[in-house]
Amino acid sequence: MALKCGIVGLPNVGKSTLFNCLSSAKAQAANFPFCTIEPNVGVITVPDERLTKLAEIVNPGRIVPATCEIVDIAGLVKGASKGEGLGNKFLGNIRETDAIIHVLRCFEDDNITHVDGNIDPIRDKEIIDTELQLKDLETIEAKYAKTQKMASTGNKDAKVEFTVMSAYKECLEAGRNARTVTFESKEEQDAAKNLFLLTSKPVLYVCNVDETAAKDGNEWTRKVDALAKEEGAESMIVAAKTEEDIAGFESYEDKQMFLEELGLEESGVNRLIKKAYALLNLQTFITAGEMEVKAWTYKKGWKAPQCAGVIHTDFEKGFIRAEVIKYEDYINYKSEAAIKEAGKLGIEGKEYVVQDGDIMHFRFNV
Template sequence: MALKCGIVGLPNVGKSTLFNCLSSAKAQAANFPFCTIEPNVGVITVPDERLTKLAEIVHPGRIVPATCEIVDIAGLVKGASKGEGLGNKFLGNIRETDAIIHVLRCFDDDNITHVDGTIDPVRDKEIIDTELQLKDLETIEARLGKQQKVAQAGNKDAKVEVGVLEAYKAALEQGKNARTVEFDSKEEQEAARNLFLLTAKPVLYVCNVDETAAKTGNEYSKRIEDIAKEEGAETLVIAGKTEEDIAGLETYEDKKMFLDELGLEESGVNRLIKKAYSLLNLETFITAGEMEVKAWTYHKGWKAPQCAGVIHTDFEKGFIRAEVIKYADYIQYGSEAAVREAGKLGIEGKEYVVQDGDIMHFRFNV
């Protein structure tokens, strides 16, 4: 399952620094706009302590965590929707992602220039929102005229799409993002999905603060949190420069000591990856054996046969049943055999809704 999160923001807000921490790839972090022109892509692993715990019991040949692609998209500027600052190219890169990580500068530093001269994350957020909304309006207006003609000729699908387009147009013209519009019927939801609007993508606002605000945030980040709450969006406070220092430490013990000094339980990067994963409504089931302990990504709410298909399409086609062990039971009893003996191994059929952390074994026949 190829998943992509795009990191966006104005130039010099800390996007590339954050990307460097997230990924082993190194984006150029320079103090002037458009130093990131081609998007940098990094494959990152989703932190999951459960895999390590299971590996201590199973002693597998390898541990395979879930992964997610992060794309560092060059800094957008005012006028991007009209092609300013290579805008069209950047907006095209955003269109290809599943979710947006919107980085906002919430720190003061005279040595790092701001493209608009002053620090105001609310204004910065509005600039990016406006550019994405204008691009979406352009997409909608180009499509609406054509679909109205098809709908007038009696095409039912076109009628549904015209309704969706008009609802989106009304919201965008009021300065709202497409994700604030909800549709009731499956046909409308399908039509909405097929438009691939930029502002319909789920968003996580990342407030990039200085080290002193790493734990509690600051006045800048609190303003963003208030706005995000109104939107029903998620926020995360991260100290980008501090994350860079943590990423540079060699051992787990050194990183842990550094975090303890800051009063943090987990690095911001780990929290960000987990939030991005849940932002896409994703969960993990696990397979555990002598060869490997592996995390598999699936969409929340999927049933056992769909999850079997994540491993191999034949597993879904010939699905017979799933043998399921709850993670807590595996840890408590210490082996699959002991779980069976305790009567804690579930035999589940086609209607079983897989739960995050389920340890699965599929029986199939093709």
């Protein structure tokens, strides 16, 4: 399952530096707007300590973690919805992503210019929100009259779509993001999804700070956190420049030592990837054998046959049952034979809801 997160923000907030840390691809990071013209794309692995621990028991030929795609999108400026800067291109690139990582500058540095002259992450957030909202309004208004006309003739689908569009129109005109609107029925939820609105995508606000604020943040990060909570979004702190230093260390031990000196248990990059993964309601089940220990991505709430289909469509079509071992049991008992003997191997049918970290073996017949 391909997961695509777009990194957005005003120019010079640290997007490309963060992207460099997340990805082995190197985005140009220069002190002027639009040095990132084409979006840089990097495929990164989702950190999962469970795979390493299972591999110590199973001794597989390889470990295959889950991956996600990160897209570094050119810096946005005021007026992008009207084509300013790289406006239309930028907005088109966001439309193709599943979630937005919105980087906000929460650090002072006289050597790095700010496009609006001073540091104010709340203002910066509002600039981008406004541009995305204006573009979403444009999307709705382009088909609003036509949908209204079809709804008035009694067309059932058009009625649902018009209800959804009207709710979004009211919300956007009030200067709020589309993601703050929720719909009850499955039909309305599907209609909302098919509009592909930019501000309906889940968002993670990343406060880019200097090294001194890497652990506890600062006055700006606290303001962003409060605002994110108000709109039901997530926020986190990352010191992108420091993360770049961490990425430069060769050994795991050196990286851990550096993190400990900063008072951090885990790198900001690892935390960010995990949060982005959770943001999209994604979880992981695992297959473990001599050939490989592999992480598979699925949507939270999926049942066993759907997860079997992630490996191969035939597994879902001919699903018979799933043999399930809980991760903690695998670690405790150290072998499948011992797990079976202890009665800890679960035999599950079509209605089993897969849990994060389940070690699965599917039986199927095609």
